[in-house]
Amino acid sequence: MKRIPQLFFIAFLVIEMVMAQEETPSVITEISKKRLDSTLKSFVDNRDVAGVSALIYEKGEEVYYNAFGYADLKKRKPMERNTLVQIYSMTKPITGTALMSLYEKGKFKLDDPLEKYAPEFANMQVYKGVDSTGKMILEPIKRPVTIRDITRHTGGFTTRNDIPRLSTALRLADPFNWENNLDQMAARLGRVPLWFQPEEKWEYGPSVDIQAFLVERISGQPYAEYLQEHVLGPLNMKETRYFVPKSDQKRMSATYSHDNLGFLDQQDDQESHAYNYGKWNFTPGGWGLTSTLDDYMTFAQMLVNMGSLDGVKILEPETVELMATNHLDENIKDRSWLPSKGQVGFGIDFAVRLRPPASTKENNGVVGEFFWDGAASTLFWVDPVNKLTAVFFVQIFPFNGTLHKKFRDAVYGPLSMENTGN
Structure with missing residues (x-):
């Protein structure tokens, strides 16, 4: 086999490099x-x-x-x-960025239970409807809400105003009153049952407000x-x-x-x-x-x-x-x-x-x-x-x-x- 001349070989490499670096x-x-x-x-x-x-x-x-x-x-x-x-x-992706800066520092894992850092959300109950008297039917949570759940909206939290009795309970708890700090928000929200079991649905709601609270709780610094x-x-x-x-x-x-x-x-x-x-x-x-x-x-x-x-x-x-x-x-x-x-x-x-x-x-x-x-x-x-x-x-x-x-x-x-x- 004949050897490829050196100059030709170099030119071939240059062309390959240019093609590899060609932008879309x-x-x-x-x-x-x-x-x-x-x-x-x-x-x-x-x-x-x-x-x-x-x-x-x-x-x-x-x-x-x-x-x-x-x-x-x-x-x-x-x-x-x-x-x-x-x-x-x-605002939400900016909050997620703040939260994940703590993740990088090893301050939490995505599958850690939320209650590990926030006992306000321990032993939560889950809404199952209302009985004949209009009272909420509740069941125990099957697994704890994780931090991953609150980053992808699968934690069971909601802000809907049309769920019988549950929406009333949320309104009375008033977690999102502008006078509340994030600690008060978490304490009030933690007293309201979840709408569904974790990872049962995707439901937009207050999960990223909880992320802001979590940043504050883990860092020991006001969220803002x-x-x-x-x-x-x-x-x-x-x-x-x-x-x-x-x-x-x-x-x-x-x-x-x-x-x-x-x-x-x-x-x-x-x-x-x-x-x-x-x-x-x-x-x-x-x-x-x-x-x-x-x-x-x-x-x-x-x-x-x-x-x-x-x-x-x-x-x-x-x-x-x-x-x-x-x-x-x-x-x-x-x-x-x-x-x-x-x-x-x-x-x-x-x-x-x-x-x-x-x-x-x-x-x-x-x-x-x-x-x-x-x-x-x-x-x-x-x-x-x-x-x-x-x-x-x-x-x-x-x-x-x-x-x-x-x-x-x-x-x-x-x-x-x-x-x-x-």
């Missing part, structure tokens, strides 16, 4: 930017929202930003890049203080906070709903922003933070970079991977409204996409992405395959998933079964 094609192109502009503008033109803004990064670079409409429709104040919004449940010291501060997320001082309140977006005729109805600021304009004892892990596009993008960029950003390490790569891995057993069939998010499971405070969309009606996205949204219809996601992160801000009630579907289609292109592999 860009998702955000000039065509998709025009599509995004058109889509976001249509939300305002169609009176779906008063104002909308979006920020997208790809491979560490900003590739799209725009805003349309108004943060304050009555005052004709435009939606801008530094507009503050209430992110509601997009721990969050600032270990997550928000190191990432320089100065605009992400519970309390918005008067000097910054002019940047807060109003919140909106629709009246019976379909017109936008702007809510009273003092009422809709009452939590963030006051200083309360209650620092929930599941909601309550305000943020800006750039601040929340900083958080998303830390995640897509596997726990680090600009030389600051918040989590180890293995921990981010653990958080973005499905922990929800396929045998759990009762999942409330989670299936409306698409072909997803649930990790640690994120939905995790397991399969391509099964129909064109489902949300567009890439297998492996992890994401969450907020009650006022905000959204973010992390797409590790394309190194893409997106943050989408509106302030509209009730939650409008159609906006998310259209925004995702604008990012990735219209969904067809051909490009999902189905």
Whole structure:
């Protein structure tokens, strides 16, 4: 056999190295930017929202930003890049990050019983219905609630207001009163029976508020203080906070709903922003933070970079991977409204996409992405395959998933079964 000339061999190696390092094609192109502009503008033109803004990064670079409409429709104040919004449940992944920073330090294991650190939740009973006199029927818990349960919403906790007698008991316990501190919240919530046995269902509820309490209990530090010291501060997320001082309140977006005729109805600021304009004892892990596009993008960029950003390490790569891995057993069939998010499971405070969309009606996205949204219809996601992160801000009630579907289609292109592999 003839030997390959040395120069040819070197050239062959170089080509192989270049091909191995070749990046995936860009998702955000000039065509998709025009599509995004058109889509976001249509939300305002169609009176779906008063104002909308979006920020997208790809491979560490900003590739799209725009805003349309108004943060304050009555005052004709435009939606801008530094507009503050209430992110509601997009608080949850931030709380999960704080909790998992303690996990990395060996302070707990995911399958540890919650009661090991919080005896407030020991010997809980489980709701089985009501008897003929209207009294609750209870049964003993079959196994303790674990920390994993409260990170994936399988612990049995609920905030529903339509469960006979149980909802009344929850209302009377009043665990989520803003005057309560997290210790008081846990003590009051621990006296209310669970709605179902652990791991019997997926049910959204107060689990991430319990995570905030757990951070406080394990660290020995007030939750808001721990969050600032270990997550928000190191990432320089100065605009992400519970309390918005008067000097910054002019940047807060109003919140909106629709009246019976379909017109936008702007809510009273003092009422809709009452939590963030006051200083309360209650620092929930599941909601309550305000943020800006750039601040929340900083958080998303830390995640897509596997726990680090600009030389600051918040989590180890293995921990981010653990958080973005499905922990929800396929045998759990009762999942409330989670299936409306698409072909997803649930990790640690994120939905995790397991399969391509099964129909064109489902949300567009890439297998492996992890994401969450907020009650006022905000959204973010992390797409590790394309190194893409997106943050989408509106302030509209009730939650409008159609906006998310259209925004995702604008990012990735219209969904067809051909490009999902189905």
